Amino acid sequence: xxxxxxxxxxxxxxxxxxxxxxxxxxxxxxxxxxxxxxxxxxxxxxxxxxxxxxxxxxxxxxxxxxxxxxxxxxxxxxxxxxxxxxxxxxxxxxxxxxxxxxxxxxxxxxxxxxxxxxxxxxxxxxxxxxxxxxxxxxxxxxxxxxxxxxxxxxxxxxxxxxxxxxxxxxxxxxxxxxxxxxxxxxxxxxxxxxxxxxxxxxxxxxxxxxxxxxxxxxxxxxxxxxxxxxxxxxxxxxxxxxxxxxxxxxxxxxxxx
Numbered sequence: 001x002x003x004x005x006x007x008x009x010x011x012x013x014x015x016x017x018x019x020x021x022x023x024x025x026x027x028x029x030x031x032x033x034x035x036x037x038x039x040x041x042x043x044x045x046x047x048x049x050x051x052x053x054x055x056x057x058x059x060x061x062x063x064x065x066x067x068x069x070x071x072x073x074x075x076x077x078x079x080x081x082x083x084x085x086x087x088x089x090x091x092x093x094x095x096x097x098x099x100x101x102x103x104x105x106x107x108x109x110x111x112x113x114x115x116x117x118x119x120x121x122x123x124x125x126x127x128x129x130x131x132x133x134x135x136x137x138x139x140x141x142x143x144x145x146x147x148x149x150x151x152x153x154x155x156x157x158x159x160x161x162x163x164x165x166x167x168x169x170x171x172x173x174x175x176x177x178x179x180x181x182x183x184x185x186x187x188x189x190x191x192x193x194x195x196x197x198x199x200x201x202x203x204x205x206x207x208x209x210x211x212x213x214x215x216x217x218x219x220x221x222x223x224x225x226x227x228x229x230x231x232x233x234x235x236x237x238x239x240x241x242x243x244x245x246x247x248x249x250x251x252x253x254x255x256x257x
Contacts, residue, residue: 015080021068022085023050029063033255034115035089038066039082039108041099041123041232043152043176045069048098048233052240060248065089075107075181082108091115094251098235099123099207100182102216109197110189116254117191118247119220121201121232125212126183136206150176156206158231161238170236196254198222200243202230225250 023046029035036057038049046066057064067085069078082104086093092115097105102122109117123129137153152174154167191197197220201213217224227234227243234243 015077018070018073018077018081020070020081020085021046022065023047023054023068024063024065025054025058026063026065028058028061030061033062034091035063035065035093037082037086037089037093037095038064039078039095039097039101039104040066040069041097041101041121042178042182043150043174044099044101044233045173047173048170049235051236053096053235053244056241056244057248062248062251063089069101069104074179075104075185078104079107079111083112086112086114094118096120096247097122099232100178103182103185103188106188109191109195111192113192114195116196116198116251118198118200118250119216120199120234120243120247121205121208122199122213122216123182123208124188124216125209126185128209128212129183129207132207132209148177150178152176152207156231157233158237159202159204159229159239161229162231163238170233198225198247198250200225200227200234200247202227202232202234204229205232207232 038053040048045068049066054064054066067082070081094116095105095108095114096118098120100123102119103124105117105119137156154171158167199217199220199222201208201224203210203226213224225246230237230239
């Protein structure tokens with residue numbers, strides 16, 4: 001039987017090497033704090049965290065890094081990249097995944113002993129998420145079922161207070177072409193060790209149903225921390241500061257124990 005840390009597949013069919021885009025802010029980092037590695041969701045890159053959450057975390061004394069998923073990489077390749085980048089950091093890292101990036105983090109936790117993890121607006125249940133997308137944005141979702149591009153809408157990503165022009169600028173940067181495994185994947189493995197895991201989201205998220213959010217939080221032994229009125233892209237929405245402040249406060253509390 002293969003180990004989750006060293007699998008037979010990694011020997012027989014290794015993930016091909018790729019140049020990794022990592023954006024880092026480490027100038028004022030407190031050496032006693034663990035580094036943060038942010039993992040973006042479908043169609044997003046490191047830029048989605050570099051807008052607000054990276055500088056905010058750095059201002060709070062955390063070395064903050066964000067990894068852009070490799071183009072065309074499957075789930076296994078993305079998990080591999082997260083584990084490799086996390087292992088290269090000088091201290092045991094905290095992984096923060098958003099959207100489908102939370103699924104990547106959930107898998108990575110089975111192979112890398114995180115200091116803690118945050119799953120933000122986590123896309124963990126493929127079928128409920130797909131049906132929610134078809135109901136909310138059928139014309140943007142249907143092409144993706146046949147190998148085309150997924151065109152996410154402003155209403156899916158942001159709350160109603162988001163200015164239309166600003167929202168549209170972000171929407172145009174999202175280049176999503178989902179893989180079938182986001183729906184058909186197996187449940188993530190148990191985390192290595194017993195790290196604290198925080199699940200955050202919005203009850204008004206039009207991509208992640210509330211039932212899915214609750215189910216993910218229950219899996220990791222907690223209740224979700226909710227931010228009403230926000231959309232799926234918590235790190236870019238108007239009230240972006242509220243979730244990251246809550247995340248960092250939670251981390252401070254966990255690290256003090």
